[in-house]
Every structure is written in C-alpha cells, then in structure tokens.
Amino acid sequence: MNAILPELILAAAALTLLLLEAFRPGRKIPVYFLIVLGLAGAAWALGRSVDACVWDFLALDASTRYLKALALVAVALVSVYSATFPGFQREGFPWGTYFGLLLLSTVGLFLMMSAKDLLLLLVAIELVSVTSFVLTGIVREDRRSSEAAIKYFLVGAFSAGLMIYGFSILYGLLGTTRIDALLAPTVDLPALPLTGALFFVLAGFGFKLALAPFHMWAPDVYEGAPTPVTAYLSVGPKAAAFGLLLHVLPNHGALRLTPLLAAISALTMTVGNLAALRQTNVKRLLAYSSVAQMGYVLMGFTAAGNNGARAVLIYLSGYVFMNLGAFASVLAMNQASQTESIDGFKGLAQRSMPLALTTMFFMLSLTGIPPFVGFIGKFSLFSAVLQSTGLVWLAVVAAVNSVISFAYYFSIVRAMFFETSDRPAPLSFSPALAGCLALTGVVTVAVGIFPNTFLLLVQKVLP
Amino acid sequence: MSLTLITFLPLIGSAVILLLPKEKKGLIRAFATAFAGAAFLVSIHAYLNYNGGNAEMQLVERHAWIPVFDIHYYLGVDGLSMPLVLLTTLLSLISVIASYGIENRVKEYFFWFLMLETGMMGVFVSLDIFLFYVFWELTLVPMYFLIGVWGGPKKEYAAVKFFLYTLAGSVFMLLGILALYFSSEPRTFDLLQLAQQSSKFMGVRFIWIFLALYVGFAVKVPAFPFHTWLPLAHVEAPTAVSVILAGVLLKMGTYGLLRVSFAILPEATRWFMPILIVIAFINIVYGAFCAMNQRDIKRMVAYSSVNHMGYCLLGMAAITGSNASAGLSGAVLQMVNHGIITGSLFLLVGVIYDQAHTRNIDDFGGLGAKLPVYTGIMTVQVMASLGLPGLAGFVSEFLCFLGGFGQRASLLWVSLSVIGIVVTAAFFLKLIKDVFLGPFNAKWEGHLKDMSARELVTVVPLVVLTIFLGVYPTGLIQLMDATLTNLIRHVTGG
Numbered sequence: 001m002n003a004i005l006p007e008l009i010l011a012a013a014a015l016t017l018l019l020l021e022a023f024r025p026g027r028k029i030p031v032y033f034l035i036v037l038g039l040a041g042a043a044w045a046l047g048r049s050v051d052a053c054v055w056d057f058l059a060l061d062a063s064t065r066y067l068k069a070l071a072l073v074a075v076a077l078v079s080v081y082s083a084t085f086p087g088f089q090r091e092g093f094p095w096g097t098y099f100g101l102l103l104l105s106t107v108g109l110f111l112m113m114s115a116k117d118l119l120l121l122l123v124a125i126e127l128v129s130v131t132s133f134v135l136t137g138i139v140r141e142d143r144r145s146s147e148a149a150i151k152y153f154l155v156g157a158f159s160a161g162l163m164i165y166g167f168s169i170l171y172g173l174l175g176t177t178r179i180d181a182l183l184a185p186t187v188d189l190p191a192l193p194l195t196g197a198l199f200f201v202l203a204g205f206g207f208k209l210a211l212a213p214f215h216m217w218a219p220d221v222y223e224g225a226p227t228p229v230t231a232y233l234s235v236g237p238k239a240a241a242f243g244l245l246l247h248v249l250p251n252h253g254a255l256r257l258t259p260l261l262a263a264i265s266a267l268t269m270t271v272g273n274l275a276a277l278r279q280t281n282v283k284r285l286l287a288y289s290s291v292a293q294m295g296y297v298l299m300g301f302t303a304a305g306n307n308g309a310r311a312v313l314i315y316l317s318g319y320v321f322m323n324l325g326a327f328a329s330v331l332a333m334n335q336a337s338q339t340e341s342i343d344g345f346k347g348l349a350q351r352s353m354p355l356a357l358t359t360m361f362f363m364l365s366l367t368g369i370p371p372f373v374g375f376i377g378k379f380s381l382f383s384a385v386l387q388s389t390g391l392v393w394l395a396v397v398a399a400v401n402s403v404i405s406f407a408y409y410f411s412i413v414r415a416m417f418f419e420t421s422d423r424p425a426p427l428s429f430s431p432a433l434a435g436c437l438a439l440t441g442v443v444t445v446a447v448g449i450f451p452n453t454f455l456l457l458v459q460k461v462l463p
Numbered sequence: 464m465s466l467t468l469i470t471f472l473p474l475i476g477s478a479v480i481l482l483l484p485k486e487k488k489g490l491i492r493a494f495a496t497a498f499a500g501a502a503f504l505v506s507i508h509a510y511l512n513y514n515g516g517n518a519e520m521q522l523v524e525r526h527a528w529i530p531v532f533d534i535h536y537y538l539g540v541d542g543l544s545m546p547l548v549l550l551t552t553l554l555s556l557i558s559v560i561a562s563y564g565i566e567n568r569v570k571e572y573f574f575w576f577l578m579l580e581t582g583m584m585g586v587f588v589s590l591d592i593f594l595f596y597v598f599w600e601l602t603l604v605p606m607y608f609l610i611g612v613w614g615g616p617k618k619e620y621a622a623v624k625f626f627l628y629t630l631a632g633s634v635f636m637l638l639g640i641l642a643l644y645f646s647s648e649p650r651t652f653d654l655l656q657l658a659q660q661s662s663k664f665m666g667v668r669f670i671w672i673f674l675a676l677y678v679g680f681a682v683k684v685p686a687f688p689f690h691t692w693l694p695l696a697h698v699e700a701p702t703a704v705s706v707i708l709a710g711v712l713l714k715m716g717t718y719g720l721l722r723v724s725f726a727i728l729p730e731a732t733r734w735f736m737p738i739l740i741v742i743a744f745i746n747i748v749y750g751a752f753c754a755m756n757q758r759d760i761k762r763m764v765a766y767s768s769v770n771h772m773g774y775c776l777l778g779m780a781a782i783t784g785s786n787a788s789a790g791l792s793g794a795v796l797q798m799v800n801h802g803i804i805t806g807s808l809f810l811l812v813g814v815i816y817d818q819a820h821t822r823n824i825d826d827f828g829g830l831g832a833k834l835p836v837y838t839g840i841m842t843v844q845v846m847a848s849l850g851l852p853g854l855a856g857f858v859s860e861f862l863c864f865l866g867g868f869g870q871r872a873s874l875l876w877v878s879l880s881v882i883g884i885v886v887t888a889a890f891f892l893k894l895i896k897d898v899f900l901g902p903f904n905a906k907w908e909g910h911l912k913d914m915s916a917r918e919l920v921t922v923v924p925l926v927v928l929t930i931f932l933g934v935y936p937t938g939l940i941q942l943m944d945a946t947l948t949n950l951i952r953h954v955t956g957g
Contacts, residue, residue, distance in 0.1 A: 349571070353481075353571075360604075364604065369600050369603070369604070369630075370596065370597040370600045370601070371597050371601070375600075379532075379637075379641075382637065382638065382641050383641055383644075383645075386638070386641050386642055386645055387645055395638055396635075396638065399634035399635060399637070399638055400631075400634070402630070402634050403627065403630050403631045403634055406626065406627065406630055407623075407627070410607075410623070410626070414611070414619065414623075417571075417608060417611070417612060418611055418612060418619055450529075451529055451531075452528070452529045452530055452531055455529065455531040455532070456531055459531060
C-alpha cells in the first residue's frame with residue numbers, strides 16, 4: 001500500500017480539483033491550495049515509501065523513486081508556469097480542470113514508471129496520453145491549440161493501437177502479461193514473432209517519445225499547445241517512458257535490439273537537429289531540440305550494463321532542469337514581448353542581463369558545453385557508449401550532432417546579445433517565474449561545476 | 464595556491480564587474496586592469512618561486528573534484544607551461560589597457576575578457592585532462608562574444624565560424640580523451656599518469672585517438688587545412704582581442720599537442736611526424752604567400768600568423784629527428800615570440816586604424832616623416848617578425864629550422880619551407896615601403912597623430928621584450944630546457 005500512496009494522494013487531489021471545478025468554477029485560491037497539497041503529499045509519501053512489489057502489478061525501487069521525485073519537481077515547475085501564463089489569465093479559465101488533469105497525468109507518469117504488467121502499462125500510458133490531449137486543447141478559443149490537440153489525439157490513438165498489437169503478440173508468445181517474462185535471461189522464443197512484437201511496441205513508444213521516424217507530430221503539437229503544456233510534454237512523458245525502458249531494456253542484447261536502438265538513436269538526433277536549424281518559432285525549435293535530446297538519451301540504452309542506464313538517468317535529470325529552464329526563459333520573454341518568434345529574444349541582453357545570461361546557460365547546457373549539467377550528461381553518455389564494443393560510430397554521430405545543435409541554440413544567444421531590441425524598455429515578468437528561472441539556472445550551473453553529490457546519488461539508486 | 468590565484472583572479476574580476484553599474488565605464492576599466500594586473504603580479508611571483516633547473520611539475524595543487532569519475536582539480540607548471548603562463552598574464556594585462564578605447568557595452572566587454580583570461584590560464588596549468596577540457600571550452604564563449612559584439616563589419620560570421628571550427632575540433636578531442644581514459648590501466652584522467660602509462664598505448668587504436676586529439680588542437684593552432692577561420696576572426700576582432708587570439712589562443716593548440724598528444728601517445732607521435740612536417744611546410748609557405756597577397760595590413764599580419772605557427776609546428780616535428788632539442792626549444796620559444804611580436808603588431812595596426820579608419824596599405828605612404836615614433840616601433844617589430852637577427856623572431860625561427868633539418872627523411876619539405884622566410888621578408892619589407900616611405904598621402908595631412916602615452920604603455924614592453932629575447936634568449940631556453948629534454952627522451956624512447 002505504501003508503494004502506491006503517492007499515486008493515491010495525487011489521484012485524490014486530482015479528483016477533488018475536478019469536482020471543485022464542477023461546483024465552484026473559476027476559483028484560483030483553492031486550486032492552488034489543492035495542487036500544493038497534492039504535490040507535497042505525494043513527495044512526502046514518496047519519501048517514506050519502501051521498495052516493494054504490489055499485487056505483481058507495480059514495483060517500486062530506488063531508481064523509480066528517483067525518477068518519480070524528478071517528475072514531481074517537473075510538475076511543480078510546470079504548475080508555476082501555468083499559474084503565471086498570460087494565455088490562461090482570463091475570465092472562465094477552467095483552473096480546476098486544468099490542474100486536475102495535470103495531476104491525473106502525473107499519476108499516469110508514476111504508474112508508467114512502476115508498471116510490471118503490460119495491461120497496467122497500457123492503462124498508464126493512455127492515462128498520460130488522454131490527459132495530454134485535453135491539456136493541449138485546453139484553450140478552446142485558440143484554433144492552433146485545438147488543431148494540435150486533434151493531431152495529437154490521432155497520432156496518439158494510432159500509436160496506442162500499434163502498441164496494443166505488439167502487446168497482444170507478446171502475450172501470445174509469453175503466455176503472460178508480466179513484463180518480467182521479457183527479462184528472463186534465457187529468452188528462448190521464436191525470433192521472427194518476437195522481433196515483430198517488439199517492433200510494434202517500439203514503434204508505439206517511438207510515437208509517444210517522438211523518436212525519428214515517428215516524430216512528425218511533435219513540432220505541430222508543441223507549437224500549438226499552450227507553452228506550459230508544451231513544457232510539460234517535453235519532459236514529463238519522456239522521463240516516464242525512459243523510466244519504463246530503464247526496466248525493460250537492459251535485456252536488449254538478448255532480445256537482439258541493440259543495432260535497432262543505435263540506429264533509432266542516431267537517426268533521431270540527426271533528424272531533430274537538422275530540422276531545428278530552420279526554425280524561427282522558439283517552441284518549434286525547442287520541439288525539434290527535444291527530439292534530438294531524446295536521441296542522445298537513447299544512446300545510453302544502447303550501451304551495455306548499468307553504465308548506460310546511469311548515463312540515461314544523469315542526462316535525463318539534467319535535461320529536465322535545462323529544458324524546463326529554457327521554457328521558463330521562453331515564458332519570461334513571452335510575458336514581455338507577446339511573441340513566440342526568436343525575434344522576441346532580440347536585445348534581451350540590454351533589457352535584462354540576468355535573464356539573458358540564464359537563458360544562455362540553458363542553451364550552452366543543451367549544446368553540451370562545460371561547465372553545465374548538460375555536459376556532465378553528455379560526458380556520461382559518451383563514456384557509456386565508448387565502453388561498449390562496436391558503438392564508436394554512434395559516439396561520433398552524437399559528437400557531430402552537438403556541433404550542429406550549436407547553430408540553432410545559439411541563434412537565440414545571438415538574438416539576445418548581438419541584436420538590438422525595438423523595445424528598449426526593461427522587461428518585467430512575474431516573480432514566481434523568476435524563482436523558477438533561478439532554481440533551474442542554479443541547478444544547471446551548480447550541478448555542472450560540482451556534480452559529485454548528484455553522481456553519487458545516481459550511483460546509489462542504480463548500483 | 465598561486466596558480467589558483469592566477470587562474471581565478473580574472474574570473475573574480477569578471478564577477479565583480481558584473482555587479483558594477485554599466486554607466487561607470489571608468490570604474491569598470493579600473494577594476495578590469497586591477498584584476499588583470501593582480502594576476503600578472505601573482506604570475507611573476509610564481510615565476511620567482513619556480514626552479515628552472517627542475518623538470519618536475521612545480522607549484523602543484525591537487526584536490527578531489529569529481530571523485531565518482533576520478534577527476535581532480537590538479538594544477539601545476541613546468542618548463543613548458545611557465546613561459547606561456549607569463550605570456551598570458553602579460554598579454555592579458557596589456558590587452559585590457561589597450562581596450563580602454565572601447566566605448567560600447569564596456570561592462571560586458573570586460574566581463575567576457577576576464578573570463579577569457581581564466582579559460583586560457585586554466586588550459587596552461589591543468590594537469591587533469593578533464594579539467595583541461597573544461598578550461599579549453601571555457602575560452603570558446605567569451606571569444607565568440609568578443610568577436611561577435613565588438614568586431615568589424617563581418618563580425619557575426621567570423622564569430623560563428625570561429626565557434627563552429629573550435630567546437631567541432633573539441634568534441635572529437637573529448638571523444639579522444641574518453642577513449643584514452645578507457646584505455647588506461649588503472650583508469651585515470653591525470654595527464655602525468657597517462658604519460659607514465661604511454662608505453663602501453665600501442666597500435667592502430669591509438670593512432671585514431673591521436674588523430675581525434677589532433678583535430679582539436681590543429682583547429683586552434685591553426686594547422687592547414689583547419690586554418691580558414693583565423694584570418695577572418697583576426698580581421699573582424701577588435702584590436703585587443705586579436706592580440707589575445709594571436710598571442711595566446713593559438714598557443715593553446717601547440718601546447719595541447721606537446722602536453723597531451725606528444726607526451727601520452729609517443730608511438731602515434733613518431734608515426735605522425737613525417738605528416739606534421741608536410742603540414743608545417745604548407746602552413747609556412749601557403750601562409751606566407753597568402754599574406755603577400757593582402758592589401759589589408761591586419762589580414763597580412765593574420766596570415767603571417769599561419770606562417771609563423773608553421774615554424775612552430777616544424778620545430779615540434781623535429782622531436783624525432785637528430786636535432787630534437789633545438790627544434791623543440793625553438794618551437795616553444797616561437798610560441799612566446801610570436802605572441803609578443805604579433806601581439807604588438809596587432810596593437811600597432813590598431814593604433815593607425817583608430818585614427819584613419821582604414822587598414823589598406825594603398826591608403827598610406829610616407830608616414831615615416833610624420834609619425835617617427837610609430838614608424839620606428841613598427842619597423843622594429845616587423846623586422847622581428849620577418850626574422851632579423853638580433854630580434855626575438857630570428858632565434859626561434861633559426862632553432863625551428865635547425866631542428867627541422869635534423870629530420871633526414873623529410874629534408875625536401877624542410878628545405879622548401881625556407882621559401883617561406885624569403886616570402887615573409889618580401890611582404891613585410893614591402894609593407895614598410897608602402898606605408899612609411901614614399902610620398903605622403905595628402906589626405907591625412909593634420910589627421911594623424913603619433914602614438915599616445917597609453918598606446919606606448921601597451922606596446923613598449925613588448926618591444927623591449929622582443930629586443931631582450933633577441934639578444935639574450937638563453938634565460939628563457941634554460942627555463943624550459945629540463946622539461947623539454949625529458950619530453951624528447953619520453954617520445955623517442957631514448
């Protein structure tokens with residue numbers, strides 16, 4: 001019971017929020033109170049939970065708990081982004097529904113990470129997906145938002161179908177829906193059906209994670225969704241999906257998946273980076289960037305043993321902070337300039353040096369330049385890959401990709417420092433957002449310079 | 464402690480400057496000068512505590528930094544890095560003073576400038592290869608801004624090209640570093656321990672690692688064919704930044720080759736030397752001919768840097784030959800001399816450009832009679848650059864060639880490289896003739912003033928050093944001799 005208490009608390013808070021919206025619509029203060037209560041309660045329950053397995057369905061171990069904590073931090077940041085987002089500040093915005101769905105989605109993330117059974121996994125993934133569709137389309141008056149929601153829904157439904165198909169074949173092969181059966185060291189199954197089933201499952205996951213060649217939906221959805229939702233989509237579901245893969249994929253060698261994973265990884269980072277080069281809308285740019293970033297993370301899975309898994313955890317943790325930080329910058333810029341174009345960053349260095357510098361830190365970190373947390377992540381990934389045999393090429397591809405990514409991350413830096421603004425007035429944005437920027441910025445820099453404590457923690461959760 | 468101080472004083476300075484109000488330009492300049500000056504004084508202090516006859520690492524500081532990865536904060540200097548440390552602090556201080564003319568976004572300028580000094584300094588004193596890499600990358604962003612914001616008409620293109628080239632080189636360097644780490648037993652990032660294990664680093668795998676590292680260093684040197692960013696960056700960068708670029712940044716490349724590639728991968732180094740001689744030849748001759756073709760004085764000096772770094776590479780490539788000692792001393796001496804001479808040339812070009820707003824040789828003529836001090840100083844430094852005996856450049860170039868001729872198998876390339884000296888002399892003499900002699904261009908009547916006190920303060924120390932090192936290079940050579948002898952023995956296995 002202890003192991004699913006965080007999920008229960010979050011779900012209770014979510015349902016209360018939904019009910020609140022039904023009976024007392026448009027009230028912000030009780031909504032804030034409930035979301036803080038829900039997140040804090042979940043964090044508290046997570047803190048005192050112990051490793052356990054519940055009904056053969058769910059399991060909680062150190063790495064899962066770590067990722068859940070990370071997801072909570074991400075959701076907390078996204079909540080602040082949402083509460084201060086100008087697009088939501090209008091009469092009749094369904095605050096209760098919005099935050100209720102956000103928390104429900106978090107429940108889905110949690111269940112995804114600890115699922116031990118294909119059926120529960122499916123339910124969890126759908127919980128995340130369905131709530132995400134609605135969150136994407138939450139601003140009903142905005143046509144782009146609705147368009148994005150429909151697109152997301154269609155692609156999501158299709159990928160769910162693929163995944164279910166794969167699961168059904170797996171069930172036929174294994175005679176059980178337990179995920180553990182896949183991890184048995186002696187997987188003695190007919191090769192072709194197994195490969196086929198895994199292919200469908202991977203394709204389904206590829207859609208959810210926006211891995212190439214299944215990434216086409218991401219830019220449209222990221223662009224159309226309200227920015228806080230985009231921020232959430234770019235980290236939450238990804239962290240959960242990788243948390244799940246962390247449990248399933250260590251066996252990729254036995255399942256003969258390594259070359260396929262390496263190929264997807266290389267393709268994803270290359271396609272993401274090349275497409276990002278031509279973007280002028282910041283959200284689209286960050287969408288492609290997150291596609292590329294997931295390619296880097298996937299690289300860790302191809303590496304043998306726990307080295308790779310640790311590298312994934314290290315990179316993913318850094319990614320959550322630097323990417324959410326980048327979104328905080330976009331939101332801050334957005335509050336001041338009312339534009340989503342890179343041009344909005346023009347002359348930011350003159351308008352607010354602290355914001356410009358912090359934004360630059362995120363961009364440098366995403367490029368993988370020391371001394372930022374993104375570099376520590378990339379360093380770990382490169383180490384893991386170079387230690388496995390036959391994957392040097394993947395490291396080289398990733399290295400070349402880092403260079404390419406410089407070009408578009410620095411298009412933002414260039415606009416901030418090289419250009420002059422047509423609005424020279426100093427810009428103002430909410431103090432709560434400034435707090436988020438400070439937090440993500442400090443983590444990005446401090447963990448980048450003194451990563452030892454963080455690395456020890458990762459070593460402890462993934463021995 | 465003194466190495467930490469030298470390295471981080473400028474960074475503290477840049478943090479302090481960030482806190483100052485941007486309107487107080489004078490105060491910002493004063494602080495920048497104070498911190499760069501403090502770093503210079505501490506480096507003098509370090510030099511006085513340095514024992515030149517000893518080949519060991521000195522002034523060592525070692526603390527655990529990232530124990531999980533076995534990475535240390537590990538600093539130290541030896542005969543190879545000590546001269547470069549002094550060069551860096553001196554040129555940085557001079558460049559800060561030379562930057563007083565910057566009026567636009569002064570606060571940001573000095574912020575980046577001092578951060579750049581920290582990065583460069585760190586590269587020369589790091590003994591942990593991870594730390595070395597972090598400092599290496601730390602130079603990238605400040606330089607990008609210094610060129611991109613305060614540069615000439617094509618500044619943005621130049622800044623991006625600089626950044627892309629260096630980043631491309633350094634990601635491969637990172638892969639090389641990691642591959643090296645995983646090849647070591649016990650695994651270590653410690654440069655000295657890696658060098659001790661070098662006898663085990665044999666085989667094709669290490670050729671690849673050598674090449675990965677080489678790409679990173681060659682971009683910085685810049686060695687042909689990775690040199691194309693340099694003329695552009697030099698021409699677009701503001702004067703003081705060009706000084707740093709030529710004087711210190713390029714040396715990071717040659718220093719890295721000696722400290723990392725040569726010391727840790729002797730077998731691959733021996734394999735590579737015949738190729739390096741050809742690259743040196745191309746740098747020398749191609750750089751010289753390109754310089755000859757320029758009408759922009761700054762471009763000419765920039766291409767002459769490609770040529771001069773070629774001498775440096777030639778001296779380094781002599782390490783497996785019979786005159787290794789001469790070649791290597793020449794190479795390191797050339798690093799210092801090129802920093803001093805070319806640095807001063809960039810300052811001098813800046814002096815005339817600030818007044819005339821043109822650097823085209825054809826716009827000038829007959830300045831000798833009007834600007835006697837400027838002409839005198841410029842002539843001395845140009846003569847030093849083209850290798851006139853008695854001035855610093857001659858000694859190092861001579862030693863580099865002496866070393867080069869020890870490479871019996873590659874005698875053809877070394878001999879052909881001599882053409883470079885002739886061409887260099889030709890274009891520099893022509894520069895003197897076209898700018899300082901002949902009829903005075905009436906357009907400048909009353910517009911050009913001779914050097915101001917501040918300009919003299921920045922240039923004269925470099926001129927004094929040029930003459931001093933030309934007459935008495937022995938002091939500097941003795942400083943590095945023990946270390947270089949060790950390195951030669953290590954690489955040749957003798």
